[in-house]
Amino acid sequence: MKSCTTMQDVRQEIDRLDKQLVPLLLERLAYVAQAGTIKESRDTVIDEWRIEDVVKKVKFNVTSGHSESEYIEKLYRYLITLSIEHEFKIWDQHNKNLEKRL
Numbered sequence: 679m680k681s682c683t684t685m686q687d688v689r690q691e692i693d694r695l696d697k698q699l700v701p702l703l704l705e706r707l708a709y710v711a712q713a714g715t716i717k718e719s720r721d722t723v724i725d726e727w728r729i730e731d732v733v734k735k736v737k738f739n740v741t742s743g744h745s746e747s748e749y750i751e752k753l754y755r756y757l758i759t760l761s762i763e764h765e766f767k768i769w770d771q772h773n774k775n776l777e778k779r780l
């Protein structure tokens with residue numbers, strides 16, 4: 679990691695990372711959308727077991743302190759909440775289309 683001495687440096691690095699993060703987040707969301715077309719029951723869109731599994735795995739990759747681990751947990755819980763919102767929209771749309779075809 680680069681050590682910065684000016685705010686311009688800091689913001690340049692944050693902008694650089696955001697450029698990498700956004701496509702990755704969108705790729706993750708596209709997989710979540712696929713889950714919305716694979717799951718047969720609306721009741722399985724929220725899978726508490728899997729939520730805890732994801733949070734546990736991402737926290738395992740945090741080698742720095744407690745504060746950073748807490749940051750990742752909060753971020754992921756919020757990310758998953760947004761993912762679930764999106765998955766419900768996809769599930770509803772997909773299953774409305776399936777109904778129409780019957």
Ligand SMILES: C=C(O[C@@H]1C=C(C(=O)O)C=C[C@H]1O)C(=O)O
Pocket residue numbers: 709710713723724725726728729732757758761762765
């Ligand atoms: C994608 C899934 O659906 C939801 C979204 C999750 C996620 O964003 O990682 C995790 C659990 C689910 O409630 C899944 O069940 O794996």
